[in-house]
Amino acid sequence: MQVNPYLFYNGNCEAAFKFYEKVLGARIEAMLTHESAPESMPTPPEWKKKIMHGRISIDGEVLMASDAPPGHFHQPQGFSVSLQVEDPADGERKFKALSEGGTVNMPFGKTFWAKGFGMCVDQFGIPWMINCPMEN
Template structure:
């Protein structure tokens, strides 16, 4: 069994995934638009080019995403996508990139449980935690 986060966006999924490709080195494996669905699928014409399903890979880990159907988007809450990054400098770089244009909830820095940890919400509304774990 595999568990993968599925992220929903409010019409800006494609921009978000291209951003993650740029700042995290993610690979966009698939991006299907609503127009590729069956003709009888009830989607407004202005939504046809929006993302119905996408899959990206970040350092071998899979995230899936789409633009929520019109009227079904809710601001993400109660979770965060967590990145575990071995190198403190790389962890901080990734954190700063994700936080750019978004909101920092906890600035990246050394903690009692890690060499570096930070929490942010990116410019697309997705919550992130970046952690550089202590050596075991």
């Protein structure tokens, strides 16, 4: 069995995936738009280019997502996408990139449990935690 987060965006899933590709080295594996759906699935004309299903991998881990249907988007809350990064310098770089244009909830820095840790919400509204664990 595999557990993968499925994220919903407010019409900007494609931009988010391209951003993660750039700043996290993610690999876009799928990005299906509503225009590729059968005609029997009614879709408003302005929604044809929106993402019906997307899939990216980040260092072999999978995130899936889509644009929430019109009128169904809710701001994400109650979770964070957590990245475990070995090198604190790389962790800080990823944190700065993810938080650019978003909000920082906890600045990246050394903690009693990690060589580096930070919490932010990216410019697309997705909450992230970057953790660089202490060596065993």
